[in-house]
Amino acid sequence: MQLTILIAVLIVLTVLAFVYGRKRALVTVGGNRRALHSMPSYHGWFVALWCGLPAAILLVLWLVLRGTILDGFIEDALGPELAAAGPEMHGALLEDVRQLAAGNSIAREPSPALLAAADRYSSLQSSADAAVLVIGLVAAALGLGFAWRKVGPKLRARNNVEAVVRLVLFLCSVVAIVTTIGIVLSVLFEAIRFFGRVPFWEFLFGVQWSPQMAIREDQVGSSGAFGIIPLFTGTIYITLIALIIAMPIGLLSAIYMAEYASPKFRNAVKPILEILAGIPTVVYGFFAALTVGPAFRGFGDALGLSVSSESALAAGVVMGIMIIPFISSLTDDAIVAVPRSLREGAYALGATKSETVVNVIIPAALPGIVAAFLLAVSRAIGETMIVVMAAGLTANLTANPLDSMTTVTVQIVTLLVGDQEFDSPKTLAAFALGLVLFIATLVLNVVALHVSRKYRERYD
Amino acid sequence: MDREADVAEARIDQGESPFRANFALGENSSATPDAGAPQQIAVTAKDVSVFYGKKQALFSVNLNIERNRVTALIGPSGCGKSTFLRCINRMNDTIEGCRVTGEIKLDGTDIYGRGIDVVQLRARVGMVFQKPNPFPKSIYENVAYGPRIHGLAANGRELDDIVEQSLRRAGLFDEVSDRLNTPGTSLSGGQQQRLCIARAIAISPEVILMDEPCSALDPIATAKVEELIDELREHFTIAIVTHNMQQAARVSQYTAFFHLGNLVEFGPTEHIFTNPTEERTQDYITGRFG
Incomplete structure (x- = not known):
């Protein structure tokens, strides 16, 4: 909820930053466009980017890391329970806590420790989100203030904006490359696991394909x-x-x-x-x-x-x-x-x-x-x-x-x-x-x- | 300029083609340099008009192209000189919506007449284009292509001879004799253009049409091609479209000046350049417009 507010506020702030940054650029030179190094709209973009970008990066980072950080806290709270359940139940317990915190019922009767952890989880979650909301707004305000003071005839807003554009384009192409590499690696690692069980040459040159594996020892007709x-x-x-x-x-x-x-x-x-x-x-x-x-x-x-x-x-x-x-x-x-x-x-x-x-x-x-x-x-x-x-x-x-x-x-x-x-x-x-x-x-x-x-x- | 003019004059004076008066041509008037020597005329154009769709590009042109002479077609861009040239081998047929009226005779046969096969016509009227356009083949195959499709060589030896002779005539043989199997496109621009000329003469056409053959070449390559044109005159009839008036003066014996789709003036080159009858010709060659 808090994060939705943050996103909405950021969007509004960024739009306003663009509009007023553009106006301010003109005001600083008394309406004489030629005195500006960059066209007014570049100043608008400059202010908008400074306002929206740092906060947006913060938000994305938080969304990515949120689960891991919160899990860390829960593990501390659940310490003895986790130890008693053993390593294979680790993930299941954490999931139970998350489900309880979200208000869903879980398969078994929750133990008091679990309920306590769930309470703690939800309170942690909301306070952390609130903290991020505040930090995000502060970051947006700081960026806005910084850029606002920079706007003026000397500011090379165009060059700065172009640099950001270039960076964005670069990141987009990186996404494609990284995805490709990721797919190749995941296929490769699974294939290596496979070759651990079936010899590579047998796979490559075998003339028999019948991938049915026996599930029980005594099963017939499953040569594999x-x-x-x-x-x-x-x-x-x-x-x-x-x-x-x-x-x-x-x-x-x-x-x-x-x-x-x-x-x-x-x-x-x-x-x-x-x-x-x-x-x-x-x-x-x-x-x-x-x-x-x-x-x-x-x-x-x-x-x-x-x-x-x-x-x-x-x-x-x-x-x-x-x-x-x-x-x-x-x-x-x-x-x-x-x-x-x-x-x-x-x-x-x-x-x-x-x-x-x-x-x-x-x-x-x-x-x-x-x-x-x-x-x-x-x-x-x-x-x-x-x-x-x-x-x-x-x-x-x-x-x-x-x-x-x-x-x-x-x-x-x-x-x-x-x-x-x-x-x-x-x-x-x-x-x-x-x-x-x-x-x-x-x-x-x-x-x-x-x-x-x-x-x-x-x-x- | 002077030297070339002298040369041109000397050629005229040799007398195979008696000197003719410099005809002043109205928009639609006749431009027959000489009616008395029909065997001297390779191409006769009578009342030729060309339409691209509804737009008329050429207005009732009358022009004779003399055998074993170079006839230059000059004029500002869009004046119809290329259009006229492309009528002579019916290249305009390949353009959608192009219509030609009037009569063009090659050795007395109407090339737009019934039963005329454009393939045979084009075997008799070769063409060299503005931009060198060698085929994606070896140098040898570029030249051999025409003789091959027209079955001019009975065997490989004959074909070799035709290729060598054509390349020699085009002044290219010595430069490429050791790499006949490399792609034609690997040559320089000037060499490519001479290769295209060799390709055109390999099928022994009677007339060679050249559509601004030097406009994509540097001055040195241009000089070579011009020299070549002068030599080719001995065996072929040449019509050349050019934007370069010095070039027209250098290589041609007859010059036709086109303007806005009309043939304005036609006559021996030195007369067109030194003493034109029409004011428009005078203005164009002195650089007042165009």
């Missing part, structure tokens, strides 16, 4: 084999099928739209392609599982082939349809970006439209086309829903596209769905799979970058 070869071949195989469908169609449709189609046709078709790109993959999944899969099976029956109703072919074909818009739209951009002068050069030599496209435009647009292709590959490798619904869950090591297959992403989903204990190899295997997938797409992206740079040097 973690070889990713079948998953990877499945992923690559389905991706390949998707690309065989999407690459030619995407490329050729892009060429048609960029070079041959009338503007009218282009303007009508481009949005439709973009709609195709916006369809959720789950919907493609329905399409694959309910329409394409059974259709292929019917076809197969008519030809005397046995097609399983969840086939790699169906998943690959639908995934191919899904990535067509990516390829065609990016390729289209790359083709349109080819300078007109190159086209005219070819036409002036008497090249026909198709000769120009094949010999001049495609080579010139190649970096963009390669980028489109690799983006499509990463999409296909990372795609999950279509494969879950259409390709099945069995890890078959087979080259028959009519059989069911599974992919890395599908297995990650099945490993983590439902109630799981988070220290069995079965769950940890998901992280190892994630790590391998991450490395694979990373390598792909690096290659893509390298290839497109190399060609760009040659063709620009």
Whole structure:
């Protein structure tokens, strides 16, 4: 409650600081803007930032550290009780105190010590919040006063504000980087735990994937084999099928739209392609599982082939349809970006439209086309829903596209769905799979970058 | 200036093309330098008008381009000189909403007539552009491209010969003979432009159109290209659009002055530059506008 007040007061103060800081800047020079080093609004920002920023930083710090600090106090108060309960109940007891303090009931009859601790917790909490409220307001007032006195013709408000802007931009980019690093590390550590139980080489080169672990000693049928070869071949195989469908169609449709189609046709078709790109993959999944899969099976029956109703072919074909818009739209951009002068050069030599496209435009647009292709590959490798619904869950090591297959992403989903204990190899295997997938797409992206740079040097 | 003017005069005096009076051209009047020597005329334009959508860019231009001569088209920006040039190989066809009326004859055949294949037309009328635009291919492939698509070489040896000869004619062979397989884009701007000229002459066109070929080049590269244009005159008919009046005076035998979509004056270069009939021409070449 106190913190809400603090936030509201801070917002109002900051807005006022901006308005009056701006006015004051003009007043100090008697309305003569030219006498000011910075425009008045920069002075407004300067005062507002000094007023709001220190208090806001204080508030954020408090919100982050509040739990830890308060817990420390409770642990002191609960000392004997905690010792009696033992280390494994530590967290549970603290949670009970917090729940009691918030006025919620807890599972068991609270002991007097717990109730006392809860009382102490809530009183501590409110007094600490009140203290923060006061400190925050003082900080805002001090900042305001400091900045207020600084405002004047000499103040380099613009430079100061720009420095803050730069800092904010920098912090935003740091957030992205730190998040990435955090994700990589968390996956990495879990994967290392997994490799502590399953040998790395067995994981990488094993041809058996059956992650069911025995819960009881005497359970049957739970071998627990973690070889990713079948998953990877499945992923690559389905991706390949998707690309065989999407690459030619995407490329050729892009060429048609960029070079041959009338503007009218282009303007009508481009949005439709973009709609195709916006369809959720789950919907493609329905399409694959309910329409394409059974259709292929019917076809197969008519030809005397046995097609399983969840086939790699169906998943690959639908995934191919899904990535067509990516390829065609990016390729289209790359083709349109080819300078007109190159086209005219070819036409002036008497090249026909198709000769120009094949010999001049495609080579010139190649970096963009390669980028489109690799983006499509990463999409296909990372795609999950279509494969879950259409390709099945069995890890078959087979080259028959009519059989069911599974992919890395599908297995990650099945490993983590439902109630799981988070220290069995079965769950940890998901992280190892994630790590391998991450490395694979990373390598792909690096290659893509390298290839497109190399060609760009040659063709620009 | 003087030297070039002398040279130009000397050429005229050699007499293959008899000296003609400097025609003063009204907006829509005829600009035939000589009706008596039809074999000397490569391109005849009659009443050519060009429209971009509703806007008319060229008004009833009449102009003859003489064989084995350099004809310069000068005039301020937007005067229609490039538009006219691009009519001659029907490059304007690639522009949406562009319409050409009138008649342009190449060796007596109407190039806008029925049954004319633009691919064949462009094989006979080559073009060099303002900005060097080598293809994303090797130097060799850039030059070989035209002969390849038109099937001019029966085998690889012949193609090699065509490429070498074209590069030699473009004055580029000695500079690039040891790196024919490096990308055309790795050359300097001036070399790239000469590569584009080599590419254009590799298919042995009759006419070469040059659209401000030196405007993106430095003075030294410009001098080389100008020298080259003068040499190419022996085998080809050249029409060149230029903003640079000194260049027009240096390289051309005939000059056409365009203004606001009209052909104002057309005649032998030294007359246009020393004794123009039209006041507008006088004003433009003396730098009073444009």
